[in-house]
Amino acid sequence: MIHSAKVWDGMPTTNLYEKDLYSWAVTNAQFLRDKCVAELDFERLAEEIESMAISQKRTLQSRLEVLIAHLLKLQFLTNLKAQNERGWKITVREQRRRIAEVLEDSPSLKSHVESCAIRAYSYAVDNVVKQTDIDESIMPDVCPYSLQQILDDKFYPL
Numbered sequence: 001m002i003h004s005a006k007v008w009d010g011m012p013t014t015n016l017y018e019k020d021l022y023s024w025a026v027t028n029a030q031f032l033r034d035k036c037v038a039e040l041d042f043e044r045l046a047e048e049i050e051s052m053a054i055s056q057k058r059t060l061q062s063r064l065e066v067l068i069a070h071l072l073k074l075q076f077l078t079n080l081k082a083q084n085e086r087g088w089k090i091t092v093r094e095q096r097r098r099i100a101e102v103l104e105d106s107p108s109l110k111s112h113v114e115s116c117a118i119r120a121y122s123y124a125v126d127n128v129v130k131q132t133d134i135d136e137s138i139m140p141d142v143c144p145y146s147l148q149q150i151l152d153d154k155f156y157p158l
Helices: 013-019 022-031 043-078 078-105 107-131 145-153
Strands: none
Touching: 013 022, 022 043, 043 078, 043 107, 043 145, 078 107, 078 145, 107 145
């Protein structure tokens, strides 16, 4: 397949990016497969690949945030625990599985789990406070769980 330099269906791929991201992505993927180097939108390809990496890291942090929030609920919301415990534990298990999948798909993220968990903790506290009537002052300043506990399928706070 022969393409003129950076033009697809009469439109330069740099313009296509601004008008139709899906078409731009499909077009550049085909250019890569066909090894049509001259047609590639290198700058935006690099930006999109970096964006994918950032997105994976954000997914990890978001899963940790939900997981930690539910661990906090299990520990600190004793007045609501009886009626919600089962659902909170289901969410904890699901998030642990999803985190394991993210780390399996992107093993290099393992070196970022701790920093993501540290960042996720403050968001988890905010979410618990917003979702309940709990007083934020009873929440620890730092995460009360080790990374090992957070990821341990058998760990649930008392």
